[in-house]
Amino acid sequence: MTPAPSPTGAPRPRQTSSVVVEGLSCELAGRKVLSNIGFAVEEGAILGILGPNGSGKTTLLRCLAGLQAPSAGRIRIDGADPRALRPAELARRLALQAQDSTAALGFTVRDVVGMGRLVHRRSVFSGNGAEDRAIVEDALTRLELEALAERPVEQLSGGERQRVMIARALAQRPRILLLDEPTNHLDIQHRFAVLDLVRSLGITVVMTLHDIELAARWCDRLLLLKDGRLQADAVPEEALTAERLTAVYRVAAAVDRRPCDGRLRIDLSPLAPRRLDHA
């Protein structure tokens, strides 16, 4: 997959924070699923969110995208509260690739990627300009979807559909990209390719991931969540200690660096089974 240009061409200098979260808590169905979360993402940086199932990763992304109201705290997306922005204005600032792509069923791949351009039109009924078409073709090419462009999305495999949803988010040409487990259906080659592509965009990216080594390799900073609470907010080398991985994931962990390139090597294995004491 070919790296995409940032909307303005060259990657922007990393100076200001494009995402700022302070004291964020969120309740769903009367249960607190995020508690007092705070962090900032520098413009152009990639933030990875890690944590076990149910730790609040998707809820945090939904809060950033303005889809979920916090019960306390403050979120700023390029200086603005996402829930105070008009939908079109918010969509020009950020794009969310969600895990659930059922909204796209019944459309071809090209149509679905083209939906990323709708936010840039005055009306959904206004014409599909040459620039829009070129951006859609570019996104299809970058995600290696040209051969699938006329196929209905419901006929695609899980990994192909995942690439379509990423292409749609790219076609939106946002300043901030939110990705919810962008690699979970992808084979290893496409995982690397998609993450290389994301890295090459030069825009701010916040993504949830389950693969800890991929997160360590492609993210500038990592958040670790457990039960809705922040356990770490640091560069991968500092966030991913063996003690913290054991505490967060309840697995045995060993972390060292590969001699060949100095990258983090993370070895996880089950904890010794606990004896079940029966009275």
Ligand SMILES: Nc1ncnc2c1ncn2[C@@H]1O[C@H](COP(=O)(O)OP(=O)(O)OP(=O)(O)O)[C@@H](O)[C@H]1O
């Ligand atoms: N609409 C909802 N109503 C009530 N509870 C919800 C709702 N959505 C999520 N939850 C709960 O909130 C908690 C956090 O869910 P969330 O989807 O954010 O976790 P996650 O870290 O993304 O999990 P996973 O790794 O399994 O995708 C979970 O306990 C989940 O059951």
